[in-house]
Amino acid sequence: MHGTVLALTLGCFAALPAAGQTVQERLPTCLACHGENGQSQNADVPSLGGQQAFYVTVQLLLFRERMRVVDPMNDMAKGLSDDDLRSFADIISRLPPPQPTQAPTDAARIERAMALVQQNRCNVCHLSSFAGQENVPRIADQREEYLVNALRGYKDNSRHGYDGTMADVVAPITDAQILDLAYYIARVK
């Protein structure tokens, strides 16, 4: 008898994140900002489609613990259980990946960026498709201004990654190079 009551109580808590809603009930709020079809239409809000589930889980944890500080996301992640984080990550990873918004028009920039990708081994960790793997995010066709913000954030230390990997990567990279990299990565086929 006691066992049943306990199981029911725990079951309820597990199914009800912060605002007393299930993950499925909260999802439309998330996708109103991030784009229903996996592709964000909002400036500064990243596309989430096809994102690596493990990366998403880790970032939601960083938001919840305020180790990655971004007001809307710190509020969104408040009170979510570890299981909720994994459920969101699972759903997000199965949305279709974003498409390039525009064709590249500046061949010189693309060429400079491709050389930087090789030199800085972006393609080793993020893969040559930029689809990412495990804790390394998909960056292919991410919004250009978000890519710029992310790289600048690692560089000026306002964005703390799960570890110092990206801070080391961007240390020797100039702002002009960040702009070229983002231009290219936002437009890969």
Ligand code: HEC
């Ligand atoms: C009010 C708009 C808004 C809502 C609602 C919102 N987000 Fe976000 N989210 C953002 C912004 C803005 C960022 C980018 C923060 C930055 O610049 O680092 C972000 C970042 C993220 C990231 C990190 C992406 C990456 O590539 O690192 C994840 C994962 C995420 N949100 C998931 C969610 C989930 C899950 C929900 C719902 C529970 C949600 N978001 C609701 C605005 C929103």
Ligand code: HEC
């Ligand atoms: C040694 C492996 C490694 C290399 C090399 C590397 N990255 Fe990363 N990158 C990561 C990891 C791990 C993360 C997640 C860090 C975190 O927790 O914030 C990341 C995150 C990012 C993000 C944030 C994406 C998002 O959705 O917020 C961008 C953008 C990025 N990398 C671009 C690059 C570019 C451009 C290069 C080459 C100049 C590069 N990376 C090289 C491992 C790497």
